[in-house]
Amino acid sequence: MIKNLILQKIPTGMLVFFTAFFIASCTSSTTGLTAEISKPSEPLTLTVMTHDSFAVSEDVVTAFETEYNAEIRFLKSGDTGTALNKAILSKGNPLADVFYGVDNTFLSRALDEDIFEPYDSPLLADIDDDFELDQLKRALPVDFGDVCLNYDKRYFVDQGIEPPQTLEKLLEPEYEGLLVVQNPATSSPGLAFMFTTIGHFGEDYYLDFWEGLLENDALIVNDWETAYYTEFSASAGRGPRPIVVSYNSSPAFEVIYAETALDESPTAAVVSDDTCFRQIEFVGILKGGQNRELAEKWVDFMLSPIFQEDMPLQMFVFPVNSHAQLDNAFLQHLTIPTKTAFVSPGKIASNREKWLQEWTETVLR
């Protein structure tokens, strides 16, 4: 009985394979380093902590690394809120030297928690004062993007109606059942759109507008992906609704990442006054970091035209440096709103929870 159950041999092949993999995985992180050590002196490493959506061209980073004999290591740490939480919780013994990506909806959380050291970069001279929301220069503006209504151009041509040019228009019967928006409690563009309504209607009246939206059969979903790809009619997901909350850069994305080359975008953004909310992203030097000097150089670099001009095609956000030029693809398909709805970071910080609660109780009931 036992005889025929006896093991013939130990699975040594499996063991060897896994052990080899393990050793390989332990050493692979160091092999990258040894290749670099042909330089005269050992490069200084600078760690930049950022969010999931961060992207940059390889040659732009290499340019910096060569000029300052440095090595940049990026740490992506989840979405903006999560990455910021990680930076706050590792305060004092920071994970990185520099944190990039906190936006104006989260700015007060970062400043209240006091994670940044002030740095008065000379490059700030080239940046419009409107972007500088922190007068103490702990968080320096890098880029901006606008959260705006996007619409399916073809739908409005076919139906012979005008796309909505104001928020109030969305309450009219011809736009019934056309809009999909994101939940501000779970989605960053959703939050920005709630701030648009607060900035435009005021905090005492914005909920009336939302009740009107519900009566006009607006759909609320939790995330941008579902809103855009499942519900929006002009995206690759071909949903049923022709108006969605997205970014002013989305129409340009639709051309640059089209399946077959397009002359014009199938979508357009509504950019009339007070219909968009501007998200500004900031960079700051983390307190307690080791490489203050190199960190300053990196911050300067992010504010300089070479990095600023690289951002649009990589992250689809736009330069704050007035000397930075936009790529032709953007000049053709991008519209930037001249006057956006505004709510100050301080006001956002002190009311975020209250507003979200009010909104949830009114809109999701």
Added chain:
Amino acid sequence: MAAGVDRDSFKVNPILFTSSYRRYALHALWLAPLVFLALFYFYPLGSILEISLSRTGGSQAAPFIQALTSERVRRVLGFTFFQASLSTALTLLVGLPGAYLLARYDFRGKSLLRALTGIAFVLPTLVVAAAFNAMLGPRGWVNVGLMELFDLSQPPIRFINTFGAILIAHVFYNTTIVLRMVGDYWSHIDPRMGQAAQVLGANWLHTLLRVILPLLMPIIITAALLVFIFNFTSFGVILVLGGPRFATLEVEIFYQTVSLFNLPLAATLSIFQLACTLILMVIYTQLSAKLTRPLSLQPRKYTQHKLTSWRGRLLAALLVIMLLGLLTAPLIALTARSFTRLDPEPGQRALLTSGLTLDFYKELTTNRHGSLFYVSPLTAIAVSTGYAAATVFLALALGLPSAWALARNSDSKFNRFIDPIIMLPLGTSAVTLGLGFIVAFNRPPLDLRASILLIPLAHTLVALPFVVRSLTPSLRSIRPRLRQAAQVMGASPIQVFRHIDLPMVGRALLVAATFAFTISLGEFGATALIARPEYPTIPIIIYRFISQPGALNYGQALALSTILMAATAAGMLAIERFRIADVGEF
């Protein structure tokens, strides 16, 4: 008492089983798993809970009082239990007949069927949402078909943001757990017990209720427990498919942490969630001790037969169609879409196709904008399978001794205490634990914050409970007599393990390895927090694509998902081929 259970086997030779040397030896098996859990689970979890709770302005009890008296928290807790129970019941309903088919019949393509039904497990929620949308969405083919058939102006089926969507998605994800665990165990149960009952005059219902189900109970409650905990801590499905009107505890923890930065409340909710898991586990441990009976496990060649009768074939065909329809139709829709070129003019009612294309796959291999973080699909597969292989290795290396210690000495107080604890990582909020890793491993000698080892370690935390739970029921059901006989003949404990236990649980070991492999391949929540951008896993890259507008980005997300599905299926088929001596044949 179930028919056919060998009651003698409960009588254990006292000399063999009370030797204190052996008991210590069994306890020593716990060393590695417990050190692992202490270091990579309790330490980070404790750190983050302590830091979070210390952020309360006033009394430490304040967040607990706030949570206990909050109407909202009560509602969330109620919903979490309700949807998890219902989803688990439905998953069993779908999974058990399928498990029967896999256990009792031998037919061609069985491995493939098992692999296909397991693929769902690895897919990121956003992709699954896209897949369901292609079928059941407002412009999916089901709705469009019905609209054309009955000349309707509105899509008749609403799927996204409904409670039904949550239930269907949970069944879609978790049925494979029931199929694999119950199916494997069932395949070793002697069919003669049921036959004997029928000979003695029991009808099929009686046989099922009085003989088959009691014999299967240990594994059914194990599978149900795992499915329940997965549903209980469900996050992506609730968020993406359920929509804003539904929230589980895990969703609420995310909201409190990320949106509101209310860490004390988030920590309190995490503790609630843990407490629920722990209570469930204690109940489970009690139940399974009562229900487990030593059986004579039979090799599959004695328990399975070919489909010969006309009725059997029909039944099998129906079951296969049901399983494939439910579990793979969305995957097929997804795959088809990744090869489809759409009419460049949007605005049509249906998805008008204008032919097949490989564009999305070609685009995956080009770094069009010279991005620093570009990763080719081959590299992504290598990275993902590398992490998965390391997870399988770690989870088996830690899980096998744990399961063995649990099975050999289930009466020991120590084991009864440890058993529920092994499961805790499954019931822990990923948001909370992810932050715990950051605050705990931030200084030497454990400065792991940017280490690539962090990913297999985190994946092992999730995989370990699966490995232990897949192995323990089989190990427990081995007749002590077999081991005793070997010991009487002079075998050392290690020899007993190698020559008796290991071969008898060979299949369960493969099931465990498959779970560890697929858990690692599909894990997204924790990976997104700790992955190095140079070494992203496939789900991370899929997420990068689908969070940007543009048909090409969407197409690439679907193409990469198809590649992930293929890699998963290939991996699962490869694991099935592993033979540990003649173990795989057992």
